[in-house]
Amino acid sequence: MNFNRSSLAVYFILGSQNVNDQDPLFVLEQALQGGVTCFQFREKGSGAKTGEAKFQLAEQMQKLCQKYQVPFFINDDLELAIRLNADGIHVGQDDLSIQDIRKIAPTKMKIGLSITTTDQAIEAEKLAVDYIGIGPIFQTTTKSDAKQPIGLEGVIEITKAVPKLPSVAIGGITKSDLIEIRKAGADGVAVISEIASADQPKLATESLVKLSGSI
Ligand SMILES: Cc1ncc(COP(=O)(O)OP(=O)(O)O)c(N)n1
Numbered sequence: 001m002n003f004n005r006s007s008l009a010v011y012f013i014l015g016s017q018n019v020n021d022q023d024p025l026f027v028l029e030q031a032l033q034g035g036v037t038c039f040q041f042r043e044k045g046s047g048a049k050t051g052e053a054k055f056q057l058a059e060q061m062q063k064l065c066q067k068y069q070v071p072f073f074i075n076d077d078l079e080l081a082i083r084l085n086a087d088g089i090h091v092g093q094d095d096l097s098i099q100d101i102r103k104i105a106p107t108k109m110k111i112g113l114s115i116t117t118t119d120q121a122i123e124a125e126k127l128a129v130d131y132i133g134i135g136p137i138f139q140t141t142t143k144s145d146a147k148q149p150i151g152l153e154g155v156i157e158i159t160k161a162v163p164k165l166p167s168v169a170i171g172g173i174t175k176s177d178l179i180e181i182r183k184a185g186a187d188g189v190a191v192i193s194e195i196a197s198a199d200q201p202k203l204a205t206e207s208l209v210k211l212s213g214s215i
């Protein structure tokens, strides 16, 4: 698996709790066919699977990502990421520390860290994480404990402070925001609802990928 800045262009995040009637594996395959460039398994919140059921869904999702040669990240759960030999792990400010992750994860495992402020971004650069998730940019109903949105101005300020650090913007993002977010300095957009709640997830993905290729 090859992971670099351009892998962040259209970053899809999904757990079984994010789909209504559809099979999450079907939604993921549609997104992969539509051209997502990175995937994060985020099984979290009410109704989320745990234990062996969570492992099995993650394993099936990883196989799909491998089929389409798309980097496969796990949200929060380092034990699961190690068990599956995932390409990467994504953590937030209140999760396992980057230092602790490095003590146990294989060196090749990529690390993404969520940040909301410029100070956190500067710290993330010092920690030499592989990318930052900047957000939330807009209001979102997908994450119940999301912080206050920082808007496009937040993206501009943060990416100016750490221009060398790959970054993806997250939170309430739709296709109509993609160009502005890229202009604000982020390398890509991370979305849940824009793809998972779309009537046609493949078409929704293709729109994002097309826009992303236009800049
Ligand atoms: C790409 C990306 N950016 C930010 C987040 C949010 O992570 P975190 O703040 O740890 O919140 P949870 O996702 O764990 O609820 C993310 N998952 N991915």
Ligand SMILES: Cc1ncsc1CCOP(=O)(O)O
Binding pocket: 135, 136, 139, 140, 141, 142, 143, 146, 170, 171, 172, 173, 190, 191, 192, 193, 194
């Ligand atoms: C996981 C996460 N972290 C910050 S906002 C968010 C939710 C993003 O979901 P959506 O794209 O549906 O707003």
Ligand SMILES: [Mg+2]
Binding pocket: 075, 076, 090, 091, 092, 095
């Ligand atoms: Mg987290």
